[in-house]
Amino acid sequence: MKLNVARKDGILIITPQVKRIDANVASDFKSKLIDFLDNGDKIIVINLSKVDFIDSSGLGAMVLILRKIGTDGRIKLCKLKEGVSSIFELTRLDEVFEIHKSEEGALESLKTG
Amino acid sequence: MKLNVARKDGILIITPQVKRIDANVASDFKSKLIDFLDNGDKIIVINLSKVDFIDSSGLGAMVLILRKIGTDGRIKLCKLKEGVSSIFELTRLDEVFEIHKSEEGALESLKTG
Amino acid sequence: MAGESGELMEEIRLTFPRKVAYLRFATSISKQICQQIEECREDKSFASDVELCVSEACTNAIKYGRSGEMEDVISLYFQIFADKLVIKVQDKGSGFNLNNLPDPDIESLPDRGYGLYIIRSKMDDVQYTHTEEGNFLTMIKFFKGDFNV
Amino acid sequence: MAGESGELMEEIRLTFPRKVAYLRFATSISKQICQQIEECREDKSFASDVELCVSEACTNAIKYGRSGEMEDVISLYFQIFADKLVIKVQDKGSGFNLNNLPDPDIESLPDRGYGLYIIRSKMDDVQYTHTEEGNFLTMIKFFKGDFNV
Ligand SMILES: Nc1ncnc2c1ncn2[C@@H]1O[C@H](COP(=O)(O)OP(=O)(O)O)[C@@H](O)[C@H]1O
Ligand SMILES: Nc1ncnc2c1ncn2[C@@H]1O[C@H](COP(=O)(O)OP(=O)(O)O)[C@@H](O)[C@H]1O
Numbered sequence: 001m002k003l004n005v006a007r008k009d010g011i012l013i014i015t016p017q018v019k020r021i022d023a024n025v026a027s028d029f030k031s032k033l034i035d036f037l038d039n040g041d042k043i044i045v046i047n048l049s050k051v052d053f054i055d056s057s058g059l060g061a062m063v064l065i066l067r068k069i070g071t072d073g074r075i076k077l078c079k080l081k082e083g084v085s086s087i088f089e090l091t092r093l094d095e096v097f098e099i100h101k102s103e104e105g106a107l108e109s110l111k112t113g
Numbered sequence: 114m115k116l117n118v119a120r121k122d123g124i125l126i127i128t129p130q131v132k133r134i135d136a137n138v139a140s141d142f143k144s145k146l147i148d149f150l151d152n153g154d155k156i157i158v159i160n161l162s163k164v165d166f167i168d169s170s171g172l173g174a175m176v177l178i179l180r181k182i183g184t185d186g187r188i189k190l191c192k193l194k195e196g197v198s199s200i201f202e203l204t205r206l207d208e209v210f211e212i213h214k215s216e217e218g219a220l221e222s223l224k225t226g
Numbered sequence: 227m228a229g230e231s232g233e234l235m236e237e238i239r240l241t242f243p244r245k246v247a248y249l250r251f252a253t254s255i256s257k258q259i260c261q262q263i264e265e266c267r268e269d270k271s272f273a274s275d276v277e278l279c280v281s282e283a284c285t286n287a288i289k290y291g292r293s294g295e296m297e298d299v300i301s302l303y304f305q306i307f308a309d310k311l312v313i314k315v316q317d318k319g320s321g322f323n324l325n326n327l328p329d330p331d332i333e334s335l336p337d338r339g340y341g342l343y344i345i346r347s348k349m350d351d352v353q354y355t356h357t358e359e360g361n362f363l364t365m366i367k368f369f370k371g372d373f374n375v
Numbered sequence: 376m377a378g379e380s381g382e383l384m385e386e387i388r389l390t391f392p393r394k395v396a397y398l399r400f401a402t403s404i405s406k407q408i409c410q411q412i413e414e415c416r417e418d419k420s421f422a423s424d425v426e427l428c429v430s431e432a433c434t435n436a437i438k439y440g441r442s443g444e445m446e447d448v449i450s451l452y453f454q455i456f457a458d459k460l461v462i463k464v465q466d467k468g469s470g471f472n473l474n475n476l477p478d479p480d481i482e483s484l485p486d487r488g489y490g491l492y493i494i495r496s497k498m499d500d501v502q503y504t505h506t507e508e509g510n511f512l513t514m515i516k517f518f519k520g521d522f523n524v
Contacts, residue, residue, distance in 0.1 A: 022253075023246050023285040053253075055281045056340035064337040083274055090347055091340050092332045135402075136395050136434040166402075168430045169489035177486040196423055203496055204489050205481045237446075238400065241388040251387065251407055258400055297386075 001025040003032060011110055012036060013103065015047040021058030030061040034068065042073030045106045049079035054087055066097065074098075078106040114138040116145060124223055125149060126216065128160040134171030143174040147181065155186030158219045162192035167200055179210065187211075191219040236306045244288050244298040244317070249281060252302050256280040256313075259304050263311065265369035275348040276311065276367060282341040283315040283363050291317025291361070301360075310350075313365045321361040324354035385455045393437050393447040393466070398430060401451050405429040405462075408453050412460065414518035424497040425460065425516060431490040432464040432512050440466025440510070459499075459517045470510040473503035 002017035014033070018025060036044065046062070048054075066075055078100040080088065088094040100106035115130035127146070131138060149157065159175070161167075179188055191213040193201065201207040213219035240255050242248040260266040260273035267273075280302070287300045295318060303314040330339045346352050351366040389404055391397040409415040409422035416422075429451070436449045444467060452463040479488045495501050500515040 020250070022249055022281055023288070024249050053277070053281075055278055055285070056338070056344055057285055059340055060337040063335055067335045067337065087278070087344070090344060091330065096332060096335065133399070135398055135430055136437070137398050166426070166430075168427055168434070169487070169493055170434055172489055173486040176484055180484045180486065200427070200493070203493060204479065209481060209484065236392045236394075237390075237448075238392070238397070239388070239390040240404075241386075243385045243387070245385075247411065248387070251404065254407060255389075255400065255404065258403060262396065299386075 001028045001032065003029075008107060009111065011043045011045060011107060012041045013045045013047060013107075015050065017050055019051065020053040021051055021061070022053065022055050023057040026057035026061045029058070030064060033061065033065045037065070037068055037073075042069065043110055044069070044073070044075045045103065045110070046075070046077050047079050047103050047106075048077060048081070048084055049103075051084055052081060054084050056091075059087065059091060059093060062097070063093065074110060076100055076106040076110060078103050114141045114145065116142075121220060122224065124156045124158060124220060125154045126158045126160060126220075128163065130163055132164060133166040134164055134174070135166065135168050136170040139170035139174045142171070143177060146174065146178045150178070150181055150186075155182065156223055157182070157186070157188045158216065158223070159188070159190050160192050160216050160219075161190060161194070161197055164197055165194060167197050169204075172200065172204060172206060175210070176206065187223060189213055189219040189223060191216050233308055234305055235308060238304045238306075239301060241299050241301045244291055244293070244300050246285070246288055248300075249284055249288065252284040252300075253277050253281050255302070256304070259306070259311075263306060263369075266311070269370040272367070272370070276313065279345045279348050279365055280313060280315075282345050283313070283365065286341055287315050287317035287319075287363070290322070291319035293318030293360075310366055310368045313367075315363045315365075316360045318360040321356045322354075324352070324363075382457055383454055384457060387453045387455075388450060390448050390450045393440055393442070393449050395434070395437055397449075398433055398437065401433040401449075402426050402430050404451070405453070408455070408460075412455060412518075415460070418519040421516065421519070425462065428494045428497050428514055429462060429464075431494050432462070432514065435490055436464050436466035436468075436512070439471070440468035442467030442509075459515055462514045462516075464512045464514075465509045467509040470505045471503075473501070473512075 004015040004017055006013040016029065021029060069075055076098045079102065080099060088097065088099065100109065117128040117130055119126040129142065134142060182188055189211045192215065193212060201210065201212065213222065238259060240252065242251055256277045257273055260276055284300060284302065291300060292298065301316040305312040327342055329343050330336050345365060349365045350368050353364040355362045387408060389401065391400055405426045406422055409425055433449060433451065440449060441447065450465040454461040476491055478492050479485050494514060498514045499517050502513040504511045
């Protein structure tokens with residue numbers, strides 16, 4: 001799975017370059033995220049602006065990362081499209097993840113908070 | 114099937130607003146073209162710029178119109194995409210239809226010729 | 227699309243290898259079918275709900291439906307009725323008990339177990355049957371405006 | 376995609392009502408399958424040639440394949456081999472004689488009869504069989520780089 005990766009003030013910004021995060025790419029997504037954690041990244045913003053479709057395989061990958069980061073680090077999601085956002089709500093994962101409208105908002109909240 | 118219709122100096126310019134001319138739309142296309150002939154149109158330019166895919170059903174519709182017009186009128190095709198153009202060549206219908214690169218070219222040739 | 231309620235009007239079947247790479251065949255045909263049905267086009271979320279559930283159900287069939295047979299395949303049936311769309315996903319695995327599944331417990335941050343919860347939330351009815359021909363997960367969604375059991 | 380020449384690797388089956396509205400289901404799955412096969416992606420015209428032939432063959436199956444049965448359906452099989460793609464279109468009509476078909480005579484401006492001419496031009500081999508299960512038009516196209524019969 002293609003990811004765009006940027007770093008700003010020690011924050012890792014990951015923007016998946018795919019329209020769909022389903023079982024076809026989820027395990028690759030998961031292992032790429034784990035690689036970042038293993039390399040010491042602890043503050044991560046995932047920008048989902050390119051993603052039209054996510055299902056439980058994609059959700060599972062992100063929850064695993066959230067659990068792995070634990071209290072050591074922080075993770076924020078941003079730029080969820082309507083369909084994606086509604087699945088976070090349905091599964092109540094919107095209560096578990098910190099979700100921001102814009103990437104700037106996510107970054108700002110990590111600096112101030 | 115949606116068609117854009119324009120008239121310039123007595124020439125009817127038809128631009129199908131579909132990506133595919135297959136059996137799903139060919140009979141509708143055919144009957145719409147026949148309506149124009151029945152209403153007295155005799156000089157027709159068909160602009161295929163929107164069409165990515167055509168198969169024998171679409172070709173058949175156009176040959177029928179060509180035959181119906183006969184020596185009474187004229188028909189020109191223009192702006193064929195590569196895939197469409199290659200099927201005209203394969204069936205040798207490129208020898209039967211007058212095909213122009215641009216709409217202007219087709220119109221010009223009808224005025225001068 | 228006219229016809230009495232309860233009357234099967236059309237069926238589309240897709241059979242594909244039990245491999246995750248084919249998941250998108252299933253979801254893309256699901257989208258096309260919903261486009262085809264006028265009743266769905268009026269209900270904006272119908273197609274996306276169905277696509278999501280087809281993705282979940284086929285993912286499970288691919289993950290858990292190992293048959294041991296040479297030809298390890300998944301079949302997907304779309305049955306268009308006057309009042310509803312019925313989707314069946316068939317695998318040849320050892321099956322499971324749909325009624326024993328708890329909803330995911332969000333507090334414990336599970337990274338799995340959301341699939342059937344999503345399916346149950348989005349569909350009007352979900353059934354599971356184990357037959358000689360394999361396991362069938364049957365998902366039913368009524369068109370809007372019709373009665374909703 | 377590795378494997379010995381001649382070995383069937385994957386099969387995808389689509390069954391749909393004998394209606395022209397479903398033609399696009401057939402062509403869209405054809406496109407997706409060619410995308411899936413690495414050997415096709417290197418050959419730019421492979422996918423578009425296959426799509427065209429699938430459209431022609433399914434159009435014929437829809438036009439001429441009336442079965443008289445309640446469930447009047449067309450089936451489409453894509454069989455991926457190491458060296459080729461085999462496509463079968465099944466209908467339950469009364470069939471025809473493939474070998475008796477003349478190429479279209481362009482001089483007389485025929486408005487039909489191009490379908491099988493196109494299929495024969497684009498495919499490496501075309502066969503037609505009439506069985507108890509119906510009629511099968513079998514179209515074979517080799518991946519580039521492999522031998523071409
Ligand atoms: N087609 C199937 N065959 C066998 N077991 C299944 C099937 N679908 C689901 N299951 C069982 O139901 C459980 C819950 O499925 P699901 O809610 O989709 O979550 P997950 O697959 O992430 O565990 C699975 O863990 C599996 O044990
Ligand atoms: N699936 C089929 N079942 C019965 N007859 C067929 C079938 N496909 C083709 N034919 C016959 O072969 C003829 C030639 O087909 P084709 O080249 O596609 O041109 P067209 O359909 O325009 O006539 C048809 O007119 C029909 O008689």
